[in-house]
Amino acid sequence: MRKRRNFRYFAIFVITLSLPVTIFLLNRKTSFFEKAYFNFSGREANLVVDLSRSYSFVxxxxxxxxxxxxxxxxxxxxxxxxxxxxxxxxxxxxxxxxxxxxxxxxxxxxxxxxxxxxxxxxxxxxxxxxxxxxxxxxxxxxxxxxxxxxxxxxxxxxxxxxxxxxxxxxxxxxxxxxxxxxxxxxxxxxxxxxxxxxxxxxxxxxxxxxxxxxxxxxxxxxxxxxxxxxxxxxxxxxxxxxxxxxxxxxxxxxxxxxxxxxxxxxxxxxxxxxxxxxxxxxxxxxxxxxxxxxxxxxxxxxxxxxxxxxxxxxxxxxxxxxxxxxxxxxxxxxxxxxxxxxxxxxxxxxxxxxxxxxxxxWKYYPVEGSGTWVKAIATKSASGNVVKILVVNYDPYLSHSESVPITFNNLPFKNFTFRRSNFLGQTIETEVSTNSLSWTTEQFFQTNSAAIFELIPR
CATH class of the missing domain: 3.20.20.80 (Glycosidases)
Known part of the structure; x- marks a missing residue:
């Protein structure tokens, strides 16, 4: 009987101590629970760009x-x-x-x-x-x-x-x-x-x-x-x-x-x-x-x-x-x-x-597969030759990084320079040759980062 009573007192003591912490977490402007839900319920991106269709935009x-x-x-x-x-x-x-x-x-x-x-x-x-x-x-x-x-x-x-x-x-x-x-x-x-x-x-x-x-x-x-x-x-x-x-x-x-x-x-x-x-x-x-x-x-x-x-x-x-x-x-x-x-x-x-x-x-291409954190816009240059895609990984809670697959369907050329220009960062280029109408690359993004990718025919 005494053990049961002591356990009850201990439980009340723990609950009393934890109550201020719980209230603090519930009332934070960017709450712990909101952040956790955002991270666990989010959807990662799998970007697919259709290069067969383009549309004018402002x-x-x-x-x-x-x-x-x-x-x-x-x-x-x-x-x-x-x-x-x-x-x-x-x-x-x-x-x-x-x-x-x-x-x-x-x-x-x-x-x-x-x-x-x-x-x-x-x-x-x-x-x-x-x-x-x-x-x-x-x-x-x-x-x-x-x-x-x-x-x-x-x-x-x-x-x-x-x-x-x-x-x-x-x-x-x-x-x-x-x-x-x-x-x-x-x-x-x-x-x-x-x-x-x-x-x-x-x-x-x-x-x-x-x-x-x-x-x-x-x-x-x-x-x-x-x-x-x-x-x-x-x-x-x-x-x-x-x-x-x-x-x-x-x-x-x-x-x-x-x-x-x-x-x-x-x-x-x-x-x-x-x-x-x-x-x-x-x-x-x-x-x-x-x-x-x-x-x-x-x-x-x-x-x-x-x-x-x-x-x-x-x-x-x-x-x-x-x-x-x-x-x-x-x-x-x-x-x-x-x-x-x-x-x-x-x-x-x-x-x-x-x-x-x-x-x-100039014109934009349809992009599918954006996720919770990763958003994208794909366009082509005024000359109609260069394909560009802006990819942004944004997490308001500053914790999410992601490897993003990007697939380009209906390629208009087989040999091209693939350029990555990081926002406020360096530019990296690789040469690509393919016999397929589709090409996929996977690009890593640190939390809160962005880049523009270009496919430049050669």
Missing amino acids: PHWKYLAQGGEDKNDMLTPVIQKVKKIEPYYIRIDHIYDFYDPISKDTGGNLSFDWGRLDIQIKIIQAMGARPFLSLSYMPKALSQRTETDLPYSWDEWKTVVQRTIEHVSGNRGLAIAGVYYEVWNEPDLFGGFKLSGPKNYLTLYEYAEKGAKDAQDVLPFAFGGWFQDFFDYALKNDLRVDFYSWHRYSKEVDDFENDIENVNLWITRYPKYMNTQFIISESGHNSEIDEGYDTNFSAIQTLAMYAATFQKLPIVFLFEIKDGRGQTKNWGRWGILTNESFGDPEEKPRYKAIDFLNNLD
């Missing part, structure tokens, strides 16, 4: 976003470095509260001075890109209190949007075709907008849409906004929605893929909007300051994310272009370039990831 990684780090000369110091990676679009927000284009005269009438905003737009053009403008935040001349508050007059908000579009996209203004206009930036966070109540995003969007509809003598442009559930309201009120945008920050590449699956599912409820374009207008691995943004971690996550979303989403903006000013050069800010306060802005690893992706061009 790179979805040539889209960059800049946050409101500085009101003055935010992008001027990095024009040439950004131009080098050939962006298609650059997104900026704070266009109304940073550059103060709207005021009121003594009679209370709206007055417009676009000079400071034009400087930013012309910088974007100097980088070889077009502007993607987030219509934010509320102009001081209109706001009831702060830049994230409601306007005194919804009709004035409508007029501001109309005049913005007429100036940037209008034939009598800057005459830029293909500009995107996004209604507000993160309305649920900056302003606390909801889909009901006094601070209603539906009203904000509706009056902005009326302004877009009233814009005269303008070149083609795209207009859209946030909040999945506002499509019910848009349908009921016959509102224009060219695109639907959202932000995604996550170390888990699956989260990006799940987003895409979800929006493609729920949009089927709205046949009128089936052609709506889906856009991630900010992306990264963490929405907070994170030292990973200064290391290869963010670069490999970026490569894996773009490989996983390739041909699933047309546009994914990378946030952001340039770090804000900090106490040190590297302080975990989101920029792909450092701030000029510490000398000439330096290219961070994520910048080099975009440059690495730019080696892929």
Whole structure:
């Protein structure tokens, strides 16, 4: 009896001691159990590239976003470095509260001075890109209190949007075709907008849409906004929605893929909007300051994310272009370039990831067999002769390495140079001759590494 009682006391003692450890493990941001499940349930890759079929594509990684780090000369110091990676679009927000284009005269009438905003737009053009403008935040001349508050007059908000579009996209203004206009930036966070109540995003969007509809003598442009559930309201009120945008920050590449699956599912409820374009207008691995943004971690996550979303989403903006000013050069800010306060802005690893992706061009080949950690994109060069495949092994928990079989079917040539160019590493070449239409190689990848392989005919 005493032994049984002693055992009971011992069990209670062990459970009491282990409880804090269990709670710690359960509450860690990257939990022990989550990591274990990820490692044990994952699927290794077996890549197969079909070289008999190729398709045109538009790179979805040539889209960059800049946050409101500085009101003055935010992008001027990095024009040439950004131009080098050939962006298609650059997104900026704070266009109304940073550059103060709207005021009121003594009679209370709206007055417009676009000079400071034009400087930013012309910088974007100097980088070889077009502007993607987030219509934010509320102009001081209109706001009831702060830049994230409601306007005194919804009709004035409508007029501001109309005049913005007429100036940037209008034939009598800057005459830029293909500009995107996004209604507000993160309305649920900056302003606390909801889909009901006094601070209603539906009203904000509706009056902005009326302004877009009233814009005269303008070149083609795209207009859209946030909040999945506002499509019910848009349908009921016959509102224009060219695109639907959202932000995604996550170390888990699956989260990006799940987003895409979800929006493609729920949009089927709205046949009128089936052609709506889906856009991630900010992306990264963490929405907070994170030292990973200064290391290869963010670069490999970026490569894996773009490989996983390739041909699933047309546009994914990378946030952001340039770090804000900090106490040190590297302080975990989101920029792909450092701030000029510490000398000439330096290219961070994520910048080099975009440059690495730019080696892929012209047409893509179907690739099957990606796994949990390994993602791939296969392309052929503009000459049509060189086959390229980007392979990325990404593990957010920094532990998984993998030997990856890569099979090329329907080879267009029998003798070729096989080149492996490691991301931020060495290049290795071997000569290959084969009489088969298929050729397989097995390539080893350390945790969080990437390479581009080329088949160069000779």
